[in-house]
Amino acid sequence: MISAEPVLRLKNITKRFQGTVALKKVSMNVENGEILAVMGENGAGKSTLMKILSGLYPGSEMEGDIFLNGRPVIFHSPIDSENHGIAMIYQELNLELDLSVTENICLGRLPKNNFGLINWKAAEETAREALARLNTELDMALTVRNLSPSLQQLISIARALVRTPSILILDEPTSVLTQRETDHLMKIIRKLQDQGLSCIYISHKLDEVFDLCDRLVVLRDGFYVSEYRKKDGYDSTRIIKDMIGRNLDVMYPRRSGFSGAEILRVENLCVPHPTAYGKEIINDVSFTLNKGEILGLAGLVGSGRSETINAIFGSIPRKAGRIFMENEEVFIDSPMSAKKYGIGLLTEDRKKNGLVSTMSVCHNMTLTVLQKIRGSLLLNLDKEKEIAGEYFKKLKVKAPDLDTLVANLSGGNQQKVILSKWLITDLKVLLLDEPTRGIDVGTKSEIYRIINELADSGISIVMILSELPELLAVCDRFIVLGKGVVQAEMSREEATEVSILRASSNI
């Protein structure tokens, strides 16, 4: 049933951003009526490729050619791509939560009657038909906010189907679904395949991909690496190797790996899901952290790594779980109390909740110790300058002076300011969520050097890093999260990229 000409052909696609190249001469085909998986680590170029296909990155800003059914096309905008029959389901569902099911499915294509008004009857009919193709029946007047994530997902697929696409792109569609919901989605995707639709499926989850996809393409560092066919059988070890097999181009400082007595113990942590109401992202997680140790928290996107450390820090609520500091139970219900016990957090997104961008470097650094730099009543500004200046020099922050607005600093230097903010406190445990995200290579190794020095000075660190090779190089011990629980614990000797990826994808 596969015709000679592929429905989609990509030839030598190259996409450059300022200073970096995200895709390097990638060529691949999507055959008619097949389900193709695109796999790769974070940063391999999957999302860039999909954003090119969906028209988010306009065709004029890339090199290479796209052929649809043999004809060359250029997508200038998402509407362009949609009109050519490419439908994209994003990982973050982009539904209008306060509109009805009908309105969401027909959004932008609401049929009109002779008076130019919306023909609701026809709209509802169209929406109902689209849902029927997905074996789903719903009250069409329901507000989408009240529906479960899996139903919301089906509605986004139905919305795509209304546009009669020939290619459906699904980006990590199962990250918020349960096993049963996932199975249901798989069935639906197969049914759509039978109806002649081609599908590009992006997922980290090897078991799903092996089960569903006819063919699998691996990207790494922006390059096309290899492809495998279902009929030849998938070999997980080889595929994982293809996904991660690169040389480290950053030098990581090695350390002795000394660690002392237990400082932090987390027991039976349970954290509600941030977006899916009524579900838990972390069901039952327990672990310990020793003095002067760097513990790596591994896991896939959506495995709840960030939520785990945020719940420990008290910045998001937890459902259950006890926390012990130096064998004494502590009660942390807010960042304020976490700080009191000597715990600090560097968040994933500096701009969102790390920096106060309207404030200077100095004022950002001392946010955590306002009470300490107070004299009897007023802030001691000389003392503040002195303390902040000490860390400004120690961490070699590159800024004209302490009064520079923190917004004018580069990413790496902003990160140093946030690190200083916690180092100024009486810190025992530092939780780091992607401390090197969006930071250039040089500053990156500088940040790792600082982190090592902290551990050597007796501060214990929990670290989340999506770049596995970096995580492996920096940490002393590893915990792998998956499906809401600890899937594996590994020493530095046991941990390899393959073993961690295996544990996190649960094969």
Place this chain on the structure above:
Amino acid sequence: MKKAGAPEHSNVFRKFLHRQESSIIIALVIYIIFVSFVNPTFISSGNIFNMFRSSGFSLIAITGMTLILITGGLDLSVGSVLALGGVVSGMVVQAGMPVFVAILAGMAMGALIGTINGTLVVKVNIPPLIVTLGMMYATRGLVAVITRGVPVYPLPKKFMNIEQLKLFGVVPTVVILAFFIAAIFHVVLNRTPFGRSVYAVGGNEEAARISGINTSRTKFNVYLITSVLSSLAGVMMAARLGSGESAAGTGFELTVICASIIGGTSVAGGRGTILGAILGGFFLEILTNSLTLMRISVYWQQLVVGTVLILAVMLDQYKRNYMLRQSLKTNITDSTSLGVSDK
């Protein structure tokens, strides 16, 4: 190595531009010079004290409002609270209580409304616009209920004296009080942990919370402070008029917000100074006073005030963008030289 962001800062003018209040000061000076030429009575000592005296009431509330705006909040209930403070203190003094008890009773009303505002914003998490809009109506209603719409009149001379006494025979108490309060909160904002957290909450509430700052208490306190100050302004107003008017302070909230914004306070939060806001209050006062002196019809005055508000924000934005461009100039040239051309 060239320093990014700090080219030739020694320049005095540039240093002045970097101050948040620079736009309002420039505007004030130009306008005062202009009006003085058109009508010299404007700068007569009589007129100047007159302006000080009538702006005193709003200056007291402007100080509080500026704190709220810096946290990214808003308070529309200040006008109603002003009326409540006035009538309650008037009734207490009419009942034969000592003057200081009357003042405290008026301010206690402010504390009550402020507590309700703060609690609803912080604990119940209702947007400040809605909370204080509701409280603006509710408080005004409360005033009508307790006065039955009748002014609290007459008030004893000893009560009226608190506003009508003049320091050195010329400076009215309300002016001294307004400056005293502004000075205190200037120091509070710049030199105390509370003041710093006000800026932090407005700049990035989540980042402030994660730094272990008690953002709830900070937000609660600014609403409490503002209401107490507004009720104090109400007490002074009642003393001035010799009557507790239930309609006092209608539209007051908009004047106060307007003044603070003209003075460079950002409604998005994180930026603003007491000095700037006070100057903004003066500017508004000078504007209405001078328009009257220049025999421009009252009908035109609101049109002018509205235009000035928008111009002030435009000027401020232009100034900030200009300074940002200056400080980023070196950075931008650095990064473009790194950029890879597409073709």
